[in-house]
Amino acid sequence: MKNFEYAGADTVERATMLCAENGTKAIAGGTNLIDLMKLQVETPARLVDLNSIDDRRIEEEEGGLRIGALASNTAVAVDQRIRSDYPVLAKAILAGATQQLRNKASVGGNLGQRTRCFYFTNIDQPCNKRDPGSGCGALTGVARIHAILGASRHCIATYPGDMAVAMAALDAQVELSGLANKSRMVAVRDFHRCPGYTPELDNILEPGELVVAVHLPAPVGGTQLYRKVRERSSYAFALCSVAAIVDVKRGKIARADLAFGSIAPKPWVDQRLTQLLVGEKPNMALFEKAADILVDGARGVGDNDYKIPLVRRTLIATLCEATEI
Amino acid sequence: MPIVINSLEYQLPADPRVSLLDFIRDHTGLPGTKKGCDHGQCGACTVILDGVRINSCLTLAVMHDNCDVITIEGIGSAEQPSALQQAFVKHDGFQCGYCTPGQICSATAMLAEIAEGWPSDATQDIGTRPSLSDEEIRERMSGNLCRCGAYPNIVAAIREVADAGQ
């Protein structure tokens, strides 16, 4: 690990001020950042420890729930309100990593975990995200985990997290705080970004800007599922995942909020699916059509071609389970 | 302020790069906690930090001012082994033993999580209290790999202690 200076910050204001300086990174649980620092993929000159900031509460607010950025992934998944009112979120978190990692990992850090692949984490390989201009090793290399939607010819890495996929389905909002206490709200759906020409930027955070909280909307009910497809049944990242909030009323689909993980550089939401499904009677032909729309425009580079039929089938299976057909 | 490990106080290192794992092993004379992968992938380095299990390899010692850590040495001794330690011996819950300190720290915390009613990915209805099926044990222990493949005996050891506690 490259040497660095270590500083603590006990207020968001102080942390954003320090983090705005060149070469400085925030650290929360450290489960992603320290891993990458050991590999010398991340080489910050200074780390700002956020753990003294007193914001790990999960509290009710008008129209929903506010989760402090430093709440652990475990704290969110075991919270009785989240288990009853936002089960898709608890399920997605529990499907990720292990109990040891979830105990340390924070909500802010989970959103901030890098969009990555094996070329990004190996400093001997070319990677435009780690080293802009060096090329993308995955385009002609081993790419079984890579994106089929939203990628560019500069980067095809996926955002691998589970928690954010459920938050995208719930249309949660991220509260950010920047320099001089400037705060703003951004939908989780808009927090991560597609690589385009600048794959080094995973999300829309500006220098110094920090995630302060995530706001969940009022409970929406319905059947909430998180289906994660992976190479082994536990302790593995998703090859694809679907977060689904589906409600059927009087035989017709009244709600169909869907988000997909590990198929794109960000949690993937396609409003056309919701538009197609809502108001219809659940049936196989409809679900097939939704799946066609989802993968319309999806492209593999060879190794990851299988993800196109995989996510198609995963969506259909999830919709069948949610609507009991 | 110091860090407390197994009820004894230690001064934190001056070098911020020292992981909590390296600090425990190299700076406190407590070699029970093991390093397998050093990347959060194997669980050999599991310790109990402020009551919950974590991977000590993926965190920095300097971040633990005033924190309380329990390592395998704090769980029991050869003279006074904990119930889980005895059960691991009885059921042959290991072969080479390298993963065992992590397995036992992890299982110790896991039984407390069950008592708290925490759900897991194997819990059918996450709104309710989980029961401790073998499937639940396997899922909850999935962060602890065993290259010797002692898994069936590890599950049996944990099962015996869990059942005795109910």
Ligand SMILES: Cc1cc2nc3c(=O)[nH]c(=O)nc-3n(C[C@H](O)[C@H](O)[C@H](O)COP(=O)(O)OP(=O)(O)OC[C@H]3O[C@@H](n4cnc5c(N)ncnc54)[C@H](O)[C@@H]3O)c2cc1C
């Ligand atoms: C072996 C292994 C398996 C895993 N499996 C899964 C899995 O199956 N599913 C899954 O979803 N995840 C998985 N993970 C990833 C894990 O969820 C993340 O490492 C974790 O959520 C990161 O949280 P943290 O608090 O430790 O972040 P840190 O490592 O502290 O930070 C991560 C990044 O976010 C930034 N950051 C931290 N806090 C903030 C904030 N408040 N505002 C702005 N930026 C911030 C940091 O600067 C850093 O760049 C796995 C990790 C490991 C090591």
Ligand code: FES
């Ligand atoms: S040494 Fe920490 S998880 Fe492997």
Ligand code: FES
């Ligand atoms: S007993 Fe050898 S690794 Fe588990």
